[in-house]
Amino acid sequence: xxxxxxxxxxxxxxxxxxxxxxxxxxxxxxxxxxxxxxxxxxxxxxxxxxxxxxxxxxxxxxxxxxxxxxxxxxxxxxxxxxxxxxxxxxxxxxxxxxxxxxxxxxxxxxx
Amino acid sequence: xxxxxxxxxxxxxxxxxxxxxxxxxxxxxxxxxxxxxxxxxxxxxxxxxxxxxxxxxxxxxxxxxxxxxxxxxxxxxxxxxxxxxxxxxxxxxxxxxxxxxxxxxxxxxxxxxx
Numbered sequence: 001x002x003x004x005x006x007x008x009x010x011x012x013x014x015x016x017x018x019x020x021x022x023x024x025x026x027x028x029x030x031x032x033x034x035x036x037x038x039x040x041x042x043x044x045x046x047x048x049x050x051x052x053x054x055x056x057x058x059x060x061x062x063x064x065x066x067x068x069x070x071x072x073x074x075x076x077x078x079x080x081x082x083x084x085x086x087x088x089x090x091x092x093x094x095x096x097x098x099x100x101x102x103x104x105x106x107x108x109x110x111x
Numbered sequence: 112x113x114x115x116x117x118x119x120x121x122x123x124x125x126x127x128x129x130x131x132x133x134x135x136x137x138x139x140x141x142x143x144x145x146x147x148x149x150x151x152x153x154x155x156x157x158x159x160x161x162x163x164x165x166x167x168x169x170x171x172x173x174x175x176x177x178x179x180x181x182x183x184x185x186x187x188x189x190x191x192x193x194x195x196x197x198x199x200x201x202x203x204x205x206x207x208x209x210x211x212x213x214x215x216x217x218x219x220x221x222x223x224x225x
Binding site: 032034041042043044045046049087091097098099100101102103104 | 203207
């Protein structure tokens with residue numbers, strides 16, 4: 001699986017959009033980008049995933065660059081409950097379910 | 112659905128003791144896995160299973176055994192606990208639907224080995 005690089009920490013003001021970057025320059029054509037988050041030592045929670053098109057669900061939006069070497073997770077209106085560690089994971093072809101977690105980005109939402 | 116459940120929530124062991132961490136899911140998922148998370152670190156894969164009767168090793172399997180006799184249950188056994196196994200253990204499950212899917216994680220078991 002491709003390696004990912006994320007900033008170790010970020011702050012965002014409550015109510016503003018939180019933009020979390022991820023670099024995955026060695027991603028291959030059949031690898032998906034996944035985002036999970038972990039709130040205060042709870043089990044990780046799935047947020048969103050994508051292959052090459054931008055994706056949006058009720059939690060977030062995922063913007064993947066055209067060359068697929070980086071992506072951005074967007075939380076449109078951050079709340080205090082979004083304070084968590086966010087993991088960007090690049091996963092190989094479906095059928096191989098293994099997730100390789102890095103150390104993620106610790107996002108702190110500031111009141 | 113209860114989702115993924117883990118027992119116990121907390122456990123303290125002495126070095127050399129053995130124990131089993133329980134994991135169950137009620138979503139009829141084929142894939143189940145165990146991760147450990149040490150302080151300040153990401154999760155590391157211990158063992159995984161793609162269906163009843165099939166298990167395989169992950170990144171850090173030493174000192175742990177697993178079995179998968181049913182679709183629902185995937186217990187993790189510590190054979191002879193060591194202080195290096197002090198960690199938080201997470202179980203996860205997902206369907207093997209032939210397409211990318213989310214994994215569902217349990218709440219974790221916090222294990223301390225003295």
